[in-house]
Amino acid sequence: MSAFKRKRGKGLPVGKKAKKVKTAIDGGKPPAEKQEEKKDEISIPPPVSMGKWTNKERVLIFSSRGIDFRTRHLMQDLRSIMPHSKADTKMDRKDKLYVINEVCEIKNCNKCLFFEAKKKQDLYMWISNSPNGPSAKFLVQNIHTLAELKMTGNCLKGSRPLLSFDPAFDKQPHYALLKELFIQTFSTPRYHPKSQPFVDHVLTFTIADNRIWFRNYQIIEEDAALVEIGPRFVLNLIKMFQGSFGGPTLYENTFFKSPNMHRRELRVAAAARVREKQMVREATKTKKAILKPEIITDVTDKVFDTPAPEKPVTILTEPPEPGEKKKKKRQKPFQRDRKKTGRR
Numbered sequence: 001m002s003a004f005k006r007k008r009g010k011g012l013p014v015g016k017k018a019k020k021v022k023t024a025i026d027g028g029k030p031p032a033e034k035q036e037e038k039k040d041e042i043s044i045p046p047p048v049s050m051g052k053w054t055n056k057e058r059v060l061i062f063s064s065r066g067i068d069f070r071t072r073h074l075m076q077d078l079r080s081i082m083p084h085s086k087a088d089t090k091m092d093r094k095d096k097l098y099v100i101n102e103v104c105e106i107k108n109c110n111k112c113l114f115f116e117a118k119k120k121q122d123l124y125m126w127i128s129n130s131p132n133g134p135s136a137k138f139l140v141q142n143i144h145t146l147a148e149l150k151m152t153g154n155c156l157k158g159s160r161p162l163l164s165f166d167p168a169f170d171k172q173p174h175y176a177l178l179k180e181l182f183i184q185t186f187s188t189p190r191y192h193p194k195s196q197p198f199v200d201h202v203l204t205f206t207i208a209d210n211r212i213w214f215r216n217y218q219i220i221e222e223d224a225a226l227v228e229i230g231p232r233f234v235l236n237l238i239k240m241f242q243g244s245f246g247g248p249t250l251y252e253n254t255f256f257k258s259p260n261m262h263r264r265e266l267r268v269a270a271a272a273r274v275r276e277k278q279m280v281r282e283a284t285k286t287k288k289a290i291l292k293p294e295i296i297t298d299v300t301d302k303v304f305d306t307p308a309p310e311k312p313v314t315i316l317t318e319p320p321e322p323g324e325k326k327k328k329k330r331q332k333p334f335q336r337d338r339k340k341t342g343r344r
Contacts, residue, residue, distance in 0.1 A: 063090055064091050064114075065093055083158040085113075114245075124138065125235065153218035169205070211234050212235040
């Protein structure tokens with residue numbers, strides 16, 4: 001970062017103009033010869049800032065209501081990485097996004113990182129240059145915080161980072177605009193009161209799979225050996241706007257797929273797999289029914305069956321005599337006792 005002050009909404013350095021000193025090499029020339037004098041002019045660079053905090057970039061980091069614990073820890077990690085950041089209370093869901101510009105003005109911040117939670121499972125991040133713009137909206141994915149990663153690296157709190165960008169940021173205009181936004185937001189201003197005059201970690205922004213991958217590494221040795229510290233997350237660009245939290249659309253990502261659509265596609269794919277299994281089962285059943293052979297009865301199975309002898313049929317032509325009575329069954333002694341006790 002240069003020691004010059006930057007205008008709000010622009011990345012142009014503003015400082016003292018370089019002085020021009022005229023020197024006469026050939027022993028003095030008449031004032032009419034101005035063209036030759038311009039060749040002999042020597043420009044002296046402007047004076048270096050003597051420990052003065054001139055680039056007063058301040059970043060407001062806060063969120064809406066309904067965020068989970070992982071988002072809260074991510075905001076705390078970003079605040080620890082960025083000593084020029086400020087915090088604020090959570091914003092109500094009913095408030096409009098343009099209210100954030102007033103909050104930034106109250107907090108005296110010209111950059112903002114706003115985390116917006118929806119359905120308690122989707123996280124969106126706004127990065128904006130308040131109040132004039134531009135701004136960008138991202139879907140945050142694959143969040144891993146400092147406490148979750150448990151990396152071995154460690155760096156000084158408040159130290160200034162080196163920003164490393166993928167060469168793809170210079171190939172397309174919307175990535176070039178994002179690069180300038182990231183530079184002005186994540187880089188610690190020189191001579192900031194809360195910063196340390198050391199450079200011991202690197203923030204990398206890499207483009208892969210139409211997404212921006214954020215990583216934080218510590219410089220542990222003089223040969224530039226790196227160890228990841230964290231946090232880490234992935235930004236999926238949705239839209240870029242000309243104004244702050246709104247305005248005309250500068251760029252819209254055609255590869256972006258909303259989380260609702262992604263979840264719906266997963267459900268449809270699961271239902272299609274179940275339906276395919278059912279169709280396979282029915283097809284196997286019909287195939288077995290068609291290929292099942294017909295069982296024909298064997299004639300020789302009844303060769304060894306011997307029929308039972310037939311009993312002669314007796315037909316009574318005369319009624320029985322009246323004197324003949326049926327024999328009574330002989331009762332057992334314990335049955336007699338029961339009958340006697342029942343009578344009593």
